[in-house]
Amino acid sequence: xxxxxxxxxxxxxSEPNVxxxxxxxxxxxxxxxxxxxxxxxxxxxxxGQVWDSGTEPFQSLDILTALRNELIHFKxxxxxxxxxxxxxxxxxxxxxxxxxxxxLQAMKVGSWAHGLLTSEGLGQWVSEVIAPVARDFDELLxxxxxxxxxxxxxxxxxPGLEGLGVFPHDP
Numbered sequence: 766x767x768x769x770x771x772x773x774x775x776x777x778x779s780e781p782n783v784x785x786x787x788x789x790x791x792x793x794x795x796x797x798x799x800x801x802x803x804x805x806x807x808x809x810x811x812x813g814q815v816w817d818s819g820t821e822p823f824q825s826l827d828i829l830t831a832l833r834n835e836l837i838h839f840k841x842x843x844x845x846x847x848x849x850x851x852x853x854x855x856x857x858x859x860x861x862x863x864x865x866x867x868x869l870q871a872m873k874v875g876s877w878a879h880g881l882l883t884s885e886g887l888g889q890w891v892s893e894v895i896a897p898v899a900r901d902f903d904e905l906l907x908x909x910x911x912x913x914x915x916x917x918x919x920x921x922x923x924p925g926l927e928g929l930g931v932f933p934h935d936p
């Protein structure tokens with residue numbers, strides 16, 4: 766999202782009626798807003814879908830974001846039978862169990878993160894969450910391309926965001 770905001774805010778060949786100041790202001794403060802807040806700001810001015818954590822795809826994106834943040838800032842305990850700090854991650858931990866590590870099990874150490882990250886199904890689930898959002902990103906975020914978006918290229922055409930929203934369809 767931050768890369769998208771930065772790309773659009775530096776896009777200089779926009780029509781005069783497009784409020785590029787909105788994008789530049791959002792870019793200046795992008796690190797102080799949560800992803801959900803940035804999404805809602807953009808959706809509010811562009812006619813996109815508001816982030817609703819109770820519906821898909823946003824519900825799964827919330828879980829995925831929580832997982833990302835928990836892993837990046839991991840402060841978990843290591844020991845037999847550890848559980849994620851956040852309840853919303855317990856769902857993933859229960860759903861995806863890794864093959865386990867005989868050495869760790871014998872020593873009665875390990876963590877929920879190790880079990881989750883070594884499971885076979887987690888990668889597929891992440892792909893299933895991200896693919897539709899990436900495919901429909903422009904539509905979800907901008908609705909029917911209202912005036913603010915008309916002068917800007919599609920998000921997926923911006924440098925560094927090639928391929929966003931373009932996923933092969935299942936056979």
